[in-house]
Amino acid sequence: MDLIGLYPMWYEPGIGSGWVVGFIATIHVLFSHTSVGAAIFFMILATIAYQQNKPELLDFIKKYGLFLLVFSYILGSITGPGIWYSTTVASPRGISSLIHSFVWKWATEWVFFVIEVIGVYMVTYLVGKVDQKTHLKLTIILGLASYTTMLIILGILSFMMWPGKEEWFSEGGYLLGFYGENTFAQLAMRTAFMFSMTAVVGSIVTAGFKDQVFRAQMNRWLALAGIGGTVVGGLLFYWYLNTLPEYAHLIMENRLPAWFAPSLYSILAAMLVYFLMMMVTPRAITTWVAATATVALVVFGLWPEEVARESIRKPYVSGQYVYSNQLIARDVPGMGIKSEIPLVEAHGLLKTQVFMPENLRTVTPDNILQVGQALSTQMCSNCHSLSKTGIRPIGNYIGKNTDIPAIKVYLKAALTTGNTLYMPKIPLQDDEAEAIALYLANLNDPTQAARHKAEKSAVAQAVIKE
Ligand code: HEC
Structure with missing residues (x-):
């Protein structure tokens, strides 16, 4: 690959x-x-x-x-x-x-x-x-x-x-x-x-x-x-x-x-x-x-x-x-340049980036917040600051939302499809969208990450009991 x-x-x-x-x-x-x-x-x-x-x-x-x-x-x-x-x-x-x-x-x-x-x-x-x-x-x-x-x-x-x-x-x-x-x-x-x-x-x-x-x-x-x-x-x-x-x-x-x-x-x-x-x-x-x-x-x-x-x-x-997030968006045959979007569509960002830390390549309940941070920094921070101040603060842009599934739906609908005028097409795999959604929700409400983890481990416990 x-x-x-x-x-x-x-x-x-x-x-x-x-x-x-x-x-x-x-x-x-x-x-x-x-x-x-x-x-x-x-x-x-x-x-x-x-x-x-x-x-x-x-x-x-x-x-x-x-x-x-x-x-x-x-x-x-x-x-x-x-x-x-x-x-x-x-x-x-x-x-x-x-x-x-x-x-x-x-x-x-x-x-x-x-x-x-x-x-x-x-x-x-x-x-x-x-x-x-x-x-x-x-x-x-x-x-x-x-x-x-x-x-x-x-x-x-x-x-x-x-x-x-x-x-x-x-x-x-x-x-x-x-x-x-x-x-x-x-x-x-x-x-x-x-x-x-x-x-x-x-x-x-x-x-x-x-x-x-x-x-x-x-x-x-x-x-x-x-x-x-x-x-x-x-x-x-x-x-x-x-x-x-x-x-x-x-x-x-x-x-x-x-x-x-x-x-x-x-x-x-x-x-x-x-x-x-x-x-x-x-x-x-x-x-x-x-x-x-x-x-x-x-x-x-x-x-x-x-x-x-x-x-x-x-x-x-x-x-x-x-x-702006540095991905090559289209083929430029005159310069021998190829779009990277098909590769990301096929395998996701975590698996294809050279500098992605190995422990973040697969999303787990333990690393999901970190994965979300890594992906948001790489894919959004050129245009959105990840804090409350500065250039297009991302927490405000999702309307101070803390609803992880709702944010994920937005990411899949708008970014994965490239459906906005001004934002890149960012093809996100399902777990990648979830990680970003969690990170963004947690920015607006710092208890979200812990709650998410607790829920996941409760589910895991239930599965083991069954
Ligand atoms: C190329 C620059 C760029 C990148 C990269 C980018 N955005 Fe945006 N984003 C914008 C601009 C420009 C707007 C609209 C600004 C305005 O209306 O003032 C926007 C608006 C938004 C909005 C508001 C809703 C909307 O559709 O207008 C959300 C949510 C959002 N961005 C999330 C993200 C997330 C999450 C990422 C990374 C995965 C990201 N953006 C990456 C430029 C970018």
């Missing part, structure tokens, strides 16, 4: 692994988008500074550049590998699917990233120290290299949602996987919004300026970039929605909370108000106000956006063939 080599699961008690990845990724979006936006902004400012002889703009580049070195580059370089570490343990096969398709793309991205990091140091520290033409060239190299990193990463991100072309499934090949319609729509929308982020973060920098005229001038420039980015980004969002597969729309309509759309409009409106304040009352934008606006942008703008993106690609984590 074939075996399935799922890695042992990383599970973060209290919040679940999904949220850890989410926290890191969300702040990384702020750092990375701000650095790309600022690099392009610097490119424009430097051109104007040298053409129209406005040295104060170079002064601004220097100040914002120094801030970015710590804000985007040091913190970004911590959260970037943080995403690698956390996703590698939370979703090893998701990451593996990306590496198998895009390893050279990533290597290319890394080359441009190195140029970007060296570039930002040079652009910041060489203001006034090299001739104008050289400095302008460096600024342009920084801007273009930064944008290239984004372009490459976005092809990979949109593959996670949906491989570029349907042919990819049968033919493989990175170009078919890389560029889909969604890639460009997402790139355009993020390009616009990165200026909004650059403007909000930039207001932290201008808040420290002593020269009030300069402060007002730079706030105005930033605010204009921010308003442009927000308005255009808002419009591009509709293009982006149109490129999403129908399935994603179905999930959005059914699964995103009702407050989602109004909150999205509110955050866009709030950003526009903030940019107007930057233009009209620049003195009101103190360091604290600007820092609060930045945190608000992350909490109310980026977090919901990342959560929504994660939700609409469910039940998959990558490429519409790796389920």
